[in-house]
Amino acid sequence: MNDTSGTLFFQGGVHPPGNKKMSLEASITDAPLLEKYVVVLRQHIGAPPKPLVAKGDKVGKGALLAEAGGFVSAPVHSPTSGTVVGIVDVPGPMGPATPAVEIEADGEDKLESPLKPIDDWRSTDPAELKKRVGDAGIVGMGGAAFPTMVKLSPPPDKKIDALVINAAECEPYLTADHKVMLERPTEVLEGIAILARILGVQKTIVGVENNKPDAIAALAKAAPEGISIQGMRVRYPQGAEKQLIYALTGRKVPAGGLPMDVGCVVQNVGTALAVKEAVVDGKPLFERVTTITGSPIVKPGNWRLRVGTPAAKALELAGGVRGEVAKVIFGGPMMGLAQKSIDVPIMKNTSGILLMAPDEITQFGSDPCIRCGKCVDACPMNLLPSTLSVAVENEKFDIAEDYFVMDCMECGSCAYVCPAHRPLTQHFKRAKAEIAAKRRAAAK
Ligand code: SF4
Numbered sequence: 273m274n275d276t277s278g279t280l281f282f283q284g285g286v287h288p289p290g291n292k293k294m295s296l297e298a299s300i301t302d303a304p305l306l307e308k309y310v311v312v313l314r315q316h317i318g319a320p321p322k323p324l325v326a327k328g329d330k331v332g333k334g335a336l337l338a339e340a341g342g343f344v345s346a347p348v349h350s351p352t353s354g355t356v357v358g359i360v361d362v363p364g365p366m367g368p369a370t371p372a373v374e375i376e377a378d379g380e381d382k383l384e385s386p387l388k389p390i391d392d393w394r395s396t397d398p399a400e401l402k403k404r405v406g407d408a409g410i411v412g413m414g415g416a417a418f419p420t421m422v423k424l425s426p427p428p429d430k431k432i433d434a435l436v437i438n439a440a441e442c443e444p445y446l447t448a449d450h451k452v453m454l455e456r457p458t459e460v461l462e463g464i465a466i467l468a469r470i471l472g473v474q475k476t477i478v479g480v481e482n483n484k485p486d487a488i489a490a491l492a493k494a495a496p497e498g499i500s501i502q503g504m505r506v507r508y509p510q511g512a513e514k515q516l517i518y519a520l521t522g523r524k525v526p527a528g529g530l531p532m533d534v535g536c537v538v539q540n541v542g543t544a545l546a547v548k549e550a551v552v553d554g555k556p557l558f559e560r561v562t563t564i565t566g567s568p569i570v571k572p573g574n575w576r577l578r579v580g581t582p583a584a585k586a587l588e589l590a591g592g593v594r595g596e597v598a599k600v601i602f603g604g605p606m607m608g609l610a611q612k613s614i615d616v617p618i619m620k621n622t623s624g625i626l627l628m629a630p631d632e633i634t635q636f637g638s639d640p641c642i643r644c645g646k647c648v649d650a651c652p653m654n655l656l657p658s659t660l661s662v663a664v665e666n667e668k669f670d671i672a673e674d675y676f677v678m679d680c681m682e683c684g685s686c687a688y689v690c691p692a693h694r695p696l697t698q699h700f701k702r703a704k705a706e707i708a709a710k711r712r713a714a715a716k
């Protein structure tokens with residue numbers, strides 16, 4: 273479909289209140305050095321990395337703490353210089369405890385990166401640049417934390433001709449990418465150009481929602497030839513890969529398919545900045561810009577936080593909280609993960625910490641479906657959430673599979689519009705986990 277300006281847009285989706293203004297005012301602030309960091313080893317989708325340090329080891333800022341544990345994996349690096357206290361279990365963002373390297377800072381905070389700056393990346397072999405992205409531990413920073421080097425390594429039979437940059441930041445409340453585009457447009461574009469060189473593509477499109485005209489202008493002013501900046505309709509989930517590719521290229525990723533099936537690779541704008549820093553500055557990924565926001569936060573804003581910063585310390589930076597807090601979420605309200613503990617450390621993909629007051633959250637219940645059809649209209653994947661949810665409630669996972677539950681991207685649009693407050697997304701997450709387990713068992 274097209275709007276009146278000719279911009280392509282996807283069917284379905286929702287338009288929740290943005291609530292972005294509260295964290296957009298101030299510039300990105302560097303968090304002060306802490307006495308202690310706890311760096312979770314498994315920061316990404318794939319195999320856990322193998323620790324290379326032990327209790328008592330001295331480490332420099334940027335030193336390798338753990339190496340990749342396989343092809344789909346990523347190393348982790350020290351956020352400061354200091355001494356390894358040990359490998360401890362900490363609350364993880366997914367719920368269960370997870371191993372982390374605890375580091376006591378020595379206050380020196382001197383960068384001792386194992387990576388050398390690559391001065392002229394424009395004439396460097398793309399394979400070397402790709403290796404650098406892997407060695408720097410870069411993962412998708414927009415949410416999924418998939419190792420970036422793997423995404424840059426499509427199989428030979430998948431011809432990639434377009435790099436698509438996700439600068440939509442369509443999740444309500446989050447403004448970290450917006451601020452990065454405003455404050456560091458040249459570096460973001462350099463990272464994008466490096467990604468394009470690695471992939472060998474001539475066509476690069478950066479998609480920004482039209483509610484960020486200042487970011488569109490900042491990027492357009494600095495964009496070199498070959499990178500086009502395109503405004504997009506404001507509608508959630510505009511930043512989802514399939515919806516983004518359609519809006520920017522008109523290509524439709526088939527059901528069950530991947531962007532590479534239509535010749536595209538998608539990367540996030542924060543990831544592009546990390547790529548620039550890894551290649552040009554020789555800096556591994558050990559810090560990121562994170563939005564700390566929500567009505568209970570005294571001073572909402574965007575901070576450059578080191579990976580391994582306990583969330584409780586990050587909240588202190590934002591002036592602490594006022595009033596009652598009903599929910600702490602890593603990420604945004606639609607796709608973020610509710611947290612049980614504020615001891616969970618910042619990860620490479622922590623785009624935001626959102627606090628919500630009791631009157632701002634939806635209490636999901638077990639009311640029956642009233643067959644209003646609103647979820648069907650809202651689903652950007654053209655699924656039947658009402659039918660799927662009934663199948664899952666009755667543990668009929670084979671029926672859910674037949675109705676394409678594996679194509680659900682867990683965007684939450686259906687749950688957002690459901691007048692019966694049915695926990696639709698939770699149902700689909702459960703069904704996908706059950707079906708994936710069944711498929712793994714069958715493969716064995
Ligand atoms: S969570 Fe899944 S079923 Fe619901 S709207 Fe999003 S893609 Fe559709």
Ligand code: SF4
Pocket residue numbers: 640641642643644645646647648657658661686689690691692693694
């Ligand atoms: S929106 Fe809720 S009540 Fe309406 S059809 Fe979908 S699941 Fe049923």
